[in-house]
Amino acid sequence: MQEKLILENKIERGDFARGGETSSNLKELLRKLGIPSDKNRRITIVAYELEMNIIIHSYGGEIKVYISSEQIKVVAADSGPGIEDLEKALQPGFSTADDEIRDMGFGAGMGLNNIQHYSDDVEIETGPGQPTKITAIVNL
Amino acid sequence: MKRHSVLLKEELCEGCTNCVKNCPTRAIRVHHGKATIKGELCIDCAECIRTCAYHAKYSKTDSFADLEDYAYPIVLIPPSFYSQFRKISPLEIRNYMFKLGFREVLDVALAAEALSIKTARFLEKNPGVFISSSCPVVVRLVRLLYPELTEHLLPFKPPVDVMAEKARRDAIARGISPEEIGIFFITPCPAKYTNIFSPVGFEKSDVDKAISVDKAYQAILELRRETNPVESEPIDEQNGLPYLGMGWGQSGGELRIMPESMQERSLSVSGIHRVKALLDEISRNNIKGIKYFELAACNYGCVGGVFNVVNPFQARFNLRRLQVRGHRPVKQDYSQYNYELPGKFEALRIGQLDSDLEKAMAKFMQLEKEIELLPGLDCAACGAPDCKTLAEDIVNGLASRSDCIFLLRKQVGELADKMSALAHELPPVMKKEKKDR
Numbered sequence: 001m002q003e004k005l006i007l008e009n010k011i012e013r014g015d016f017a018r019g020g021e022t023s024s025n026l027k028e029l030l031r032k033l034g035i036p037s038d039k040n041r042r043i044t045i046v047a048y049e050l051e052m053n054i055i056i057h058s059y060g061g062e063i064k065v066y067i068s069s070e071q072i073k074v075v076a077a078d079s080g081p082g083i084e085d086l087e088k089a090l091q092p093g094f095s096t097a098d099d100e101i102r103d104m105g106f107g108a109g110m111g112l113n114n115i116q117h118y119s120d121d122v123e124i125e126t127g128p129g130q131p132t133k134i135t136a137i138v139n140l
Numbered sequence: 141m142k143r144h145s146v147l148l149k150e151e152l153c154e155g156c157t158n159c160v161k162n163c164p165t166r167a168i169r170v171h172h173g174k175a176t177i178k179g180e181l182c183i184d185c186a187e188c189i190r191t192c193a194y195h196a197k198y199s200k201t202d203s204f205a206d207l208e209d210y211a212y213p214i215v216l217i218p219p220s221f222y223s224q225f226r227k228i229s230p231l232e233i234r235n236y237m238f239k240l241g242f243r244e245v246l247d248v249a250l251a252a253e254a255l256s257i258k259t260a261r262f263l264e265k266n267p268g269v270f271i272s273s274s275c276p277v278v279v280r281l282v283r284l285l286y287p288e289l290t291e292h293l294l295p296f297k298p299p300v301d302v303m304a305e306k307a308r309r310d311a312i313a314r315g316i317s318p319e320e321i322g323i324f325f326i327t328p329c330p331a332k333y334t335n336i337f338s339p340v341g342f343e344k345s346d347v348d349k350a351i352s353v354d355k356a357y358q359a360i361l362e363l364r365r366e367t368n369p370v371e372s373e374p375i376d377e378q379n380g381l382p383y384l385g386m387g388w389g390q391s392g393g394e395l396r397i398m399p400e401s402m403q404e405r406s407l408s409v410s411g412i413h414r415v416k417a418l419l420d421e422i423s424r425n426n427i428k429g430i431k432y433f434e435l436a437a438c439n440y441g442c443v444g445g446v447f448n449v450v451n452p453f454q455a456r457f458n459l460r461r462l463q464v465r466g467h468r469p470v471k472q473d474y475s476q477y478n479y480e481l482p483g484k485f486e487a488l489r490i491g492q493l494d495s496d497l498e499k500a501m502a503k504f505m506q507l508e509k510e511i512e513l514l515p516g517l518d519c520a521a522c523g524a525p526d527c528k529t530l531a532e533d534i535v536n537g538l539a540s541r542s543d544c545i546f547l548l549r550k551q552v553g554e555l556a557d558k559m560s561a562l563a564h565e566l567p568p569v570m571k572k573e574k575k576d577r
Contacts, residue, residue, distance in 0.1 A: 001498045023424050032507075032532075033500045034492035041288035041423065048424040069497060114425070 003073070006033075007065040011054045019055050022063050023048035033067070035140070042118040043072050043138045049111045050076035050134060056101055058132065071120075074136045082130040090116075143338045144182050145199045145330040146189060150174055152196035157520035159188035159197060164412045165284060169533070170523035180490055183280035184331035185412050185437050186446040199330035199446075202349040204359060207241045210322025214244040214307050216300055216347070219252060220328050220389030220442035222382070223459035224357055224450045228364070230381045230462070236360045242324070244307065251303035253385030254474045256397035259294060263402055263432055269422070270432050272394065274298045276331040277437035278415060279340050279485060286419045287487030296479045297342065299388065300325055300332065304346035305478055325350045328445025329438065342482040352447040383470050387463035390456050391441035394434045397469060408434035410441050493535065507535045515546045 006029060009022040027044040031037075047063065054061045054076060061078030083089050084096075092113050095102075116122050119136040126132040155173035167181035168188060175196070177188070189197040207213045215237050222230050230247075237245040255274075263270060273279050273294045282289050297305075304323050311321050327333050327350040339345045387393030391410035395403050407430050409418050415435050421427045438444035443455035450458070493507070494500040510531035518526035522543040524533055533539035542548045 001501065004501060006501075006504065020420075020424060020426070024420065027423065029504070031491055032493050033497060033504060034489065034495060037287035037290075037487055037489075044288075044423065045425045048426065067497075067501070 001069040003066050003068040005064060006067050009063050011051060011061055011063060013058060013060045015055055019052055020048060022051045026065055039138055039140060045118045046115050046136045047074050049115050050074060053111055054078050056097055071137050071139050077133045078131055080131050082128050082132055083126040084128050086124060086126060143179055144184055145334045146184055146186060147198055147200060148175055149196045149198060152194045154194050158191045158193060160525045161520050162187050162191045164416055166525050166529050183277050183284060184334045185277045186330050187412060189446050201327060201333050201352040203351060204240060206349050211320035212243050212316050213241060213322045213324055215242040215324045216246050216248050216303050217326055218328060218442060219249045219386040221326050221353060222386060222462055223389055223443045223455035224448060226458050236363050239363055240359055246303060246307055248299050248303045249383045249385030249388060250470060250472060251477055252299035252388040253383060253397055253469050254477050255296060255299050255302055255479060256394055257474055258479050260398040260402045270294050272434045275436045276335045278435045283485060283488045284490060286423055289423060290485050290487040293485045295481045297481055301345055302477050302479055306476060308346050322348045326353055326356045328353050328442045328447050341485050354447050354449050357449045382462040382466040384466045384468060386466060389459050390443045391436050405431040406434060410436040411439040412437045503535050507531055510534050514544055521545050
């Protein structure tokens, strides 16, 4: 089956009230499509991390999910401000989140690591002052 | 084959959609003015029985007359049953059970206590997060809506089955022939009744019959009227009553038996909608630092069971009082029980649009279109709980667009406009002036 767009959600900066909505919808949708539950869980966790990253760290952005016979692909694109030092950001425990966000239970510095851990393939395009685009794939 | 124990008294159903809207698995639809439950989605949580203002939903259990089928009936009392009485002690209740014809009266609390200790040891040894499997509704909910969490369910039998297996084994060892033995359970909820004829995780339950708490309550009150009612103290140190395990009858009781080191890494949550909200968070990996979840579908745990007579607040108080008095686990040999689940909790794959991904995708596109057409008011007047579910029913050929009163009204309006336009069209033989005259 050719790749098809199955979900498209705009996400605003700081919109914690709707945090988790995209990943919840995605989980329900993949269940309807008959995706095995272990794959579903992995992609849901990845989508949740990406969703929260946009809410916490970016100026706002969008998540798109595509499906084909081979894979599920989540593309999270924001409008900046970009990741200053990607190598550092990928170190477990590193976070630029402030105390307020940490108090809410986020910003533990595991987001990108979690995304890498649960995906089969991750591609990160970013730079200081640039938009960030993360593409995460779980193979079917 | 019978799979569920929640039933409908058709003559009482008014066709309102209270149960439809409150069902946690969206298993109910109202069609032709009557509620119907989709068997494959029902988890026997009894929310519909609770919600129904017309008392049309009910559950049928066995009765005391069934004792006659067995020469050696044994009764298992769940901890929550004692919560129904404020002035009748556990010891007295046990005596009434003998009078009702049971040859043995056993407390599930003892197996529950042992299971808590076993669980704590299991959790120490096994990495990862676990969810208690003693509430059959929680197990059914996880398999159905959270199949990805099925592997986190604790691989043990519920306390009542642990107790039943031991009771049967012991009776046979004492020379009682197997066909004479009948194991009865006083059940606080339909789900525990369902588990007798349709268990999850094992082939056959050792429990033969279940009598609902309200029936047992009534029987005890009647016996008490006949005999001379004496107020008794709810404590009997000599017989070891009450037990710490009685706390299992309410949410949090299981954890209280565990070592503090495990208690501080555990959380108990009760009430089906809260349990669902928690499972959502666990599923998206948004719960940190918790090793064990003690979950119960009813508010406050089994004291909130739908068969109970006393309100859950009073019941919670009554049981707490007993649990405070029984501070220590009973000295017993924990190896006398078989806890291990003989089978496995299998994840279910229900609710997919099609088994073929391509066909499912085509249906999904259609589903999106239907959702777009519907008003999104979730009024449930169509008999489905919300617009999205109606859309799914339409795509699956189980409902039609005109089931939606808003779409129907729109269609009628369009039709009326067409009719009106048609009415003003002139037959070709008529002259235009004639109409204006």
